[in-house]
Amino acid sequence: MRRRLWLFAVAMLGASLLSLMSGAYWFGPLTIWQALWSPSPTDVADLLIRTTRLPRTLVAMVVGASLAVAGCMIQTLTRNPLASPGLLGINAGALLVIVSLVSVWTVMSPWAWYAGALLGATLAAGIVWWVAMRGRSLSGPLHLVLAGAALTALCNAFSQALLVIDQQGLDTVLFWLAGSVAGRPLATIWPLISLALIAMLCVWPLARSMNVLAAGEAVAKGVGLRVYRLQAMMVILIVLLAGTSVAMAGNIAFVGLIVPHIAKGWLPVDHRAWIPGCALLGATLLLLADVVGRVVILPGEVPVGVMTALIGAPVFVALIRRQGVRHA
Amino acid sequence: MTTVSAHALTLGYQRQVILDRLELTLPERAISVLVGSNGCGKSTLLKALARLIEPWEGRVCLDGKAINRQPTRTVAKSLSLLPQQPEAPEGITVRQLVGLGRHPHQNWFEQWSEADEAMVQRALLHTGLNTLSERAVDTLSGGQRQRAWIAMAIAQDTPLMLLDEPTSFLDLTHQMEVLDLLRDLNRREGKTIVMVLHDLNLACRYADHIVAVRQGGVHVQGAPKEVITKERVKEVFNLTCRIIDDPFFNTPLCIPFGKDVPG
Numbered sequence: 001m002r003r004r005l006w007l008f009a010v011a012m013l014g015a016s017l018l019s020l021m022s023g024a025y026w027f028g029p030l031t032i033w034q035a036l037w038s039p040s041p042t043d044v045a046d047l048l049i050r051t052t053r054l055p056r057t058l059v060a061m062v063v064g065a066s067l068a069v070a071g072c073m074i075q076t077l078t079r080n081p082l083a084s085p086g087l088l089g090i091n092a093g094a095l096l097v098i099v100s101l102v103s104v105w106t107v108m109s110p111w112a113w114y115a116g117a118l119l120g121a122t123l124a125a126g127i128v129w130w131v132a133m134r135g136r137s138l139s140g141p142l143h144l145v146l147a148g149a150a151l152t153a154l155c156n157a158f159s160q161a162l163l164v165i166d167q168q169g170l171d172t173v174l175f176w177l178a179g180s181v182a183g184r185p186l187a188t189i190w191p192l193i194s195l196a197l198i199a200m201l202c203v204w205p206l207a208r209s210m211n212v213l214a215a216g217e218a219v220a221k222g223v224g225l226r227v228y229r230l231q232a233m234m235v236i237l238i239v240l241l242a243g244t245s246v247a248m249a250g251n252i253a254f255v256g257l258i259v260p261h262i263a264k265g266w267l268p269v270d271h272r273a274w275i276p277g278c279a280l281l282g283a284t285l286l287l288l289a290d291v292v293g294r295v296v297i298l299p300g301e302v303p304v305g306v307m308t309a310l311i312g313a314p315v316f317v318a319l320i321r322r323q324g325v326r327h328a
Numbered sequence: 329m330t331t332v333s334a335h336a337l338t339l340g341y342q343r344q345v346i347l348d349r350l351e352l353t354l355p356e357r358a359i360s361v362l363v364g365s366n367g368c369g370k371s372t373l374l375k376a377l378a379r380l381i382e383p384w385e386g387r388v389c390l391d392g393k394a395i396n397r398q399p400t401r402t403v404a405k406s407l408s409l410l411p412q413q414p415e416a417p418e419g420i421t422v423r424q425l426v427g428l429g430r431h432p433h434q435n436w437f438e439q440w441s442e443a444d445e446a447m448v449q450r451a452l453l454h455t456g457l458n459t460l461s462e463r464a465v466d467t468l469s470g471g472q473r474q475r476a477w478i479a480m481a482i483a484q485d486t487p488l489m490l491l492d493e494p495t496s497f498l499d500l501t502h503q504m505e506v507l508d509l510l511r512d513l514n515r516r517e518g519k520t521i522v523m524v525l526h527d528l529n530l531a532c533r534y535a536d537h538i539v540a541v542r543q544g545g546v547h548v549q550g551a552p553k554e555v556i557t558k559e560r561v562k563e564v565f566n567l568t569c570r571i572i573d574d575p576f577f578n579t580p581l582c583i584p585f586g587k588d589v590p591g
Contacts, residue, residue, distance in 0.1 A: 081418075208439070212431050214420075218411035221380055223484060224404025224432040269419045 001273050004266050008280035012061070015287035019057040020049060022291050024299055051185070058193060059181040060290045060304065061283040063249045066196045066241040068263070068282025069203055071256030072274050073234050076210050078144055082320070084257035085242035087148040088235070092155035093124025094246040098176055099159045103169030110188050114247045117176075118192075121243030124151055129235055176250035179305015181290055184248060192244045199240035200279060206233060207271035214271075252305045254312025255282055261319060330406045330487045330520065331356050332377055336386035339376060346372045348544040349386065354537065359514050359521045361531040364541035365565050370524050371412065371492055373541060377522065378409040378490045390488075404432035408484040410477050412492040412524075416465040422476045423461040426451050429483035451482040455509060471502030478509060489513070491523040495530070503527070507534045532556055532579040540564045556580040 020032045027035075027045060035049035070085040078087070086092070097120030101107040107116075131147035163170045175183075209230050212220045220227050245252065262285075263277040286304065289311060293302035333353040340346040346369040354360045362370040375381045377388055379395045388395045395403060408429070416425055429451070430444040452458040455475040460468065465476055474494060481489055494510070495503040511534055513519045525531045531538060532552040539549040542564050548555050557580075561569050567584055574581040 079415075208434075211417075211424075212428055214417040215425070215428055216411070216414055218375075218380055218409070219414050219428070219480075221400070222378060222404065222409035222411065222481075223429060224399075224401035226400060264419075269417055269421070269424060 001268055001270075005273065005276055005280065008263075008277055008284065012280045012284045012287070015284045015291070016057050016061060019060060019287045019291050020053045023053065023294050052182075055184055055186045055189070056181050056290070057287065058186070059184050059189065059248055060286045062193050062196050063181060063245045063252065064255055064259075064282040064284070064286025065279040066200065066245045066282070067252060067256040067286075068259035068278040069200060069275055070238045070241040070245075071282075072260040072263070072271070072278045073203065073210070073238050074256070075260055076214050076271070077231060077234050077238075079214075079216070080145065081261070082257070083145065084254075085238055085245075086152070086251075086253075086256070087145060088238065088242075089124035089128050089148050089151035089155060090121040090239060090242045091246050091251050092152040092159070093120040093122075094118070094243065095173070095176055095251070096120055096155040096159045097123075099162050099169060099173055102172045103162045103166035108172075114189070114192055117247035118243045121246060122239050124155065125235060125239045125243075127151055129232075175303075176246075178303040179250040179252040179308070180303040181249045181286070182301065182303075189248055192248050196241060196244040199237050199244070203237055203241075203275055206230065206237075207275050210234070210271040250305060252286070253309040254316060255286055255308055258312050258315050258319070259285055330391055332407070332488060332520075332522070333389045333392075334373070334377065334386065335389065337373075337376060337383050337388060338385040339372070339381055339383045346544055347376065350545050352539065352546055352549075354520070354522055354539075356520050357514070357518045358536035359511065359523075359534055360537040360539060361535035362522070362524045362539050362541055363526075363528060363531055363564070364547075368541045368564075369544050370541040374490055374492050374522065374524050378407065379403060380409070380411075401432050404484065404486070406486050407488045407490065408481040408486040410481050410489070410491040410494055412496070414477055416473070416476075418466060419464050420466075421462055421464055422457055422468070422479070423448065423452070425465050425476055426457075426461075426479045426483045429480040429485075432484065447483050447485055451479040454482055454513075455479040469502075471498055471505060474498060474502070474506055475509065478506065482513065487518075488520045489522070491521070493524050493526065496526065503530065510534070528556060528561070528582045529574075532581070533574070533577055552579055556582060 017029065017032065021027050021029065025048065027049065031045055032049060035046040039046040039050055067085060074083045074085050074087060075081055094117035097116040098113055101112060101116050128144065128147045128151055132143035209225055212223060212225045213227065213230055217227050242256065259282040260274065260278050263274055263281045267273040267277045286308070289307040290304040293304050293307040296302055331353065334350055337347055337350040338345065350373065362374060364370045372381065376383055379388065379400070382396065390398065390403060390406060426448050430447060433444060434440065452461050455478060457472070457475055457479055460472065465473055468476065478494065495506050498506065507530060510521055514521050535552055537549065538552050538555040540547045540555055540560065547564055548560055556571060558569060558571050561567055561582060568589060569582050569584045571580050571582055
């Protein structure tokens with residue numbers, strides 16, 4: 001298990017190096033090294049790497065890792081292997097707030113957008129949680145899924161209505177609709193990156209309890225796990241991870257759904273392996289998807305959200321078919 | 329030692345009352361079996377005894393102290409529970425599953441101690457699963473899987489074990505195997521065992537104490553011979569039957585009549 005995790009870490013480092021190197025202009029590893037550690041203020045390559053490629057690489061890493069870890073947690077929380085973080089209405093809620101900010105109040109400050117996206121994600125997940133709760137316990141995973149689906153539909157309906165009225169707003173929010181890790185200067189996104197990293201560190205101590213919860217609520221309560229408290233903490237962390245991701249990079253499909261499955265295929269059944277495994281593999285995959293999207297239609301770019309959907313949809317179908325065979 | 333009792337226990341789902349001011353004290357170091365017709369509330373009673381459901385009124389006591397006033401982890405050291413039809417996480421090995429039973433004994437500083445390892449080993453031996461310990465639970469047969477869950481409860485190392493229909497969906501051989509294992513735990517280690525069973529004849533064979541639940545209360549309780557009579561079975565299950573003496577084990581044997589009532 002250790003060896004596999006180290007392998008994932010090496011893969012991630014390789015992918016991030018590739019992400020720094022590739023694009024419309026290719027840079028060698030030496031140029032990258034120089035740009036990172038001893039940059040010259042007049043060198044165009046150094047400038048490009050530090051202001052464009054580096055933030056983009058960091059965002060892809062953090063977003064990929066966050067979405068994958070959040071996906072792993074929501075699958076355990078709902079005991080549903082096909083659950084993804086978007087299920088809690090996080091993406092739809094974030095988008096609705098951004099669309100409202102842009103087209104109703106014509107707010108154009110990125111800071112307000114980020115804060116709004118995070119707020120929207122939190123509100124949506126809060127409402128879904130409240131609907132799915134009965135008394136002091138979650139009234140079953142199915143309620144969470146249904147409440148999430150209903151709220152997602154509602155939020156998207158409002159967003160679409162607003163965008164139909166305001167065509168200009170559509171251009172502004174297209175970035176979020178498609179999902180992209182480009183054009184995010186470090187100066188504006190460092191709070192989101194830090195928040196995501198802190199949340200990820202908070203997930204780690206819960207890994208052992210998540211193993212217990214995976215055996216079912218009744219069993220978990222029987223061995224003395226405070227199930228409701230754990231579920232609430234998991235939802236908060238999922239919102240933080242997926243909320244910061246959607247604020248930074250918009251709708252990125254399938255990473256939260258598929259990466260946990262790939263990671264689980266390689267690792268023993270233990271959240272203490274899954275969490276770091278998902279983080280490393282999620283970062284790797286989103287970096288690679290972004291690299292491919294950057295070079296596939298040069299000089300244009302395919303947004304990374306489109307790339308993950310292109311790769312993810314067939315994998316998803318394969319997953320469902322395999323599951324179907326197993327249950328038959 | 330650990331005794332479990334219910335006092336004026338009232339609870340239900342939504343608006344419907346399932347248990348109505350139920351009083352019950354279960355004998356220590358004995359095997360108690362809860363019987364009753366479908367929907368009579370016996371599973372609900374077991375869940376309430378295991379603090380899975382919060383009572384509307386009244387309380388469940390462990391050694392005289394209200395169970396929901398104690399930290400759940402403390403309770404988990406004296407009471408283990410095997411729910412009905414538990415589902416193991418996909419791909420988890422037998423050893424890992426049994427290890428989950430050690431959860432209440434672990435803490436931040438000592439995540440996995442030698443005592444934990446020894447208890448898991450013992451539970452595997454007890455249930456005859458030591459050769460299967462690295463197998464994934466979902467590849468086991470139904471009987472082996474149920475033994476793995478019981479091994480998890482054994483690893484929890486509690487004087488009191490509650491089991492919700494531990495034999496359902498098992499064939500007769502595996503039902504006997506599970507019940508023999510539980511009786512062994514009771515006789516050898518003095519564990520108090522409380523379970524819900526559907527098969528009246530097996531209940532009579534293995535129980536020291538039978539509790540018949542009807543209409544949200546304890547209808548009658550006592551030794552199998554006192555409880556399982558023609559009249560009682562008619563009252564509790566609305567079933568016409570004849571009770572004879574089991575020629576080998578000398579426990580009551582219920583022969584249900586159904587539509588065909590012999591002359």
